[in-house]
Amino acid sequence: xxxxxxxxxxxxxxxxxxxxxxxxxxxxxxxxxxxxxxxxxxxxxxxxxxxxxxxxxxxxxxxxxxxxxxxxxxxxxxxxxxxxxxxxxxxxxxxxxxxxxxxxxxxxxxxxxxx
Numbered sequence: 001x002x003x004x005x006x007x008x009x010x011x012x013x014x015x016x017x018x019x020x021x022x023x024x025x026x027x028x029x030x031x032x033x034x035x036x037x038x039x040x041x042x043x044x045x046x047x048x049x050x051x052x053x054x055x056x057x058x059x060x061x062x063x064x065x066x067x068x069x070x071x072x073x074x075x076x077x078x079x080x081x082x083x084x085x086x087x088x089x090x091x092x093x094x095x096x097x098x099x100x101x102x103x104x105x106x107x108x109x110x111x112x113x114x115x
Contacts, residue, residue, distance in 0.1 A: 002027065002097070002105075006075040009065060009108070011056075027076075031056060061085065066092075070112035078105045 007028045031052035038045045059065050062085035069077040080103050087096050087104055095111035
């Protein structure tokens with residue numbers, strides 16, 4: 001269970017499994033491709049959106065996204081389980097808030113505090 005005001009970094013994959021994360025989880029996402037439509041109602045939002053979506057597009061691995069989550073100041077990071085990224089690594093395991101065979105959630109607020 002997470003704070004309803006917690007911010008999540010999702011993997012940013014366009015039309016991926018996390019595409020509707022914000023709606024189903026009822027949690028805030030740092031950014032995903034679906035937020036771009038907001039610029040139709042407020043054109044000033046486009047610059048903000050394009051900057052954030054560009055940053056997400058530039059990072060490709062869970063390790064890169066976890067490090068970025070610390071820089072962005074998010075509360076949690078969620079993504080697909082991926083080869084080469086071990087949730088059992090001693091530096092990561094204590095901060096895994098949820099995991100199943102397909103995806104995971106890391107408490108980045110706690111993880112990043114120790115970095």
